[in-house]
Amino acid sequence: MILRRGLVQQLRAVSGRRGYGSVADAYSKDIPTVELAYERFDPKKGRVEEDPIVFLHGLFGSKINNKTVSKVLARDLQKSVYCLDLRNHGESPHVARHDYPALSADVENFLDEQKIESCILVGHSMGAKAAMAVSLRRPGLVSSLIPVDNAPIDARLTSAFPLYVRGMKDVERSQPKSQKEAVEVMQKYEPSLPIVQFLLANLKKHDDGSYRFRIPLDTLGKSLDNLGDFPFHPDTSRFVKPTMFIRGTKSP
Numbered sequence: 586m587i588l589r590r591g592l593v594q595q596l597r598a599v600s601g602r603r604g605y606g607s608v609a610d611a612y613s614k615d616i617p618t619v620e621l622a623y624e625r626f627d628p629k630k631g632r633v634e635e636d637p638i639v640f641l642h643g644l645f646g647s648k649i650n651n652k653t654v655s656k657v658l659a660r661d662l663q664k665s666v667y668c669l670d671l672r673n674h675g676e677s678p679h680v681a682r683h684d685y686p687a688l689s690a691d692v693e694n695f696l697d698e699q700k701i702e703s704c705i706l707v708g709h710s711m712g713a714k715a716a717m718a719v720s721l722r723r724p725g726l727v728s729s730l731i732p733v734d735n736a737p738i739d740a741r742l743t744s745a746f747p748l749y750v751r752g753m754k755d756v757e758r759s760q761p762k763s764q765k766e767a768v769e770v771m772q773k774y775e776p777s778l779p780i781v782q783f784l785l786a787n788l789k790k791h792d793d794g795s796y797r798f799r800i801p802l803d804t805l806g807k808s809l810d811n812l813g814d815f816p817f818h819p820d821t822s823r824f825v826k827p828t829m830f831i832r833g834t835k836s837p
Contacts, residue, residue, distance in 0.1 A: 611721075611722070612686075612722055612822075613690075616686055616690040617682075617687075618687075618690050618693075618694040619672050619691055620678070620694075621670055621671065621672070621677045621691055621692070621694075622670040623667050623669045623670065623695070624668045625665060625666070625667050625668075626655045626656050626659040626668075627665050628660060628665075629660065631663055633664065634662065634663045635703075636664070636703050636705055637664055637701060638662070638664055638665075638666045638704065639669065639692075639707065640707050641669055641708035641709070641713075641715050641716050642671065642674065643711045643713075643734075644710055644711040644805070645783070647786070648669055648675055649668075650668075655667075667699075669692065669695065671692075671711070672687065673801050673804055673805060677691075679800075680804075681804060683804055683805060683811065684808065684811035684812070684816075685718040685812075685814070685816065688711075688714075688718065689718035689722050690722075692706075692716075693719060693723050696726050702725075702726070703726060703728045704727060704728065705727075705730075705731070706719060706726075706727045706730050707731040707733070708732055709733040709734055710734050710735055711735075712733075713733050713735035714815055716731075717730065717732055717735075720824040720826075721817045721822045722822075728826060729829075730824060730826065730828040731828070731830075731831065732830050732831070733831045733833070734831070734832060734833055736830070737817065739813060739814050740813055740815075741810075746809055748775070750805065750809075752771050752773065752774030752784070753784060753787075753788075753798055755771075755774070756771055756798075757797055757802075760795060761796050762794075764788070764796075767785055767788055787799050787800050
């Protein structure tokens with residue numbers, strides 16, 4: 586509850602190299618986009634304030650991650666709140682390209698389609714860099730920016746991420762008959778149960794009884810280098826509106 590209250594207060598404050606990742610491509614307006622799945626939360630009563638809040642989740646996450654806090658923010662700030670599934674995540678389409686210019690282009694297209702002229706953009710981890718990319722490519726769409734647990738720099742992802750991909754592939758190969766069996770396989774790669782449960786939220790049981798991940802593991806595994814990049818140069822563009830960087834130091 587303290588965390589939620591703090592986020593509400595902070596939001597009130599800000600309310601008032603590789604592959605595709607070249608600088609030239611970073612600003613391209615011709616990147617093919619996909620239609621993003623999303624969930625919207627509105628205040629239950631009273632006037633809806635301008636500049637909705639838009640949440641972008643992190644790698645291997647989905648719109649569900651921000652559902653609880655979105656309901657609180659919609660109620661306490663009298664704002665509409667959108668939780669998006671980024672490409673190759675959740676219920677959004679799977680495509681081969683997965684880098685920040687493409688992630689940004691999808692979000693820009695979503696905002697245009699929803700006729701959202703300006704928003705408070707909040708992103709976590711991969712979503713933080715995607716949010717920063719939107720603020721540099723289309724600054725008019727963003728009234729204020731809140732990147733969480735990431736920075737606008739090139740920084741290789743930790744070795745944990747490729748290990749997670751290997752573990753999830755091993756889960757599929759092992760053909761688990763239950764979530765419990767999947768947890769046992771995954772904990773060979775990651776001992777932390779909360780992290781394993783987060784990753785296995787993507788594991789779905791199909792009609793034939795098999796368990797498979799709903800995210801494209803090969804695509805995301807090949808894109809890990811791109812997700813360490815940030816192909817935007819400060820001499821080319823800057824975002825000069827209210828911005829608050831948040832860093833979590835005690836999370837697993």
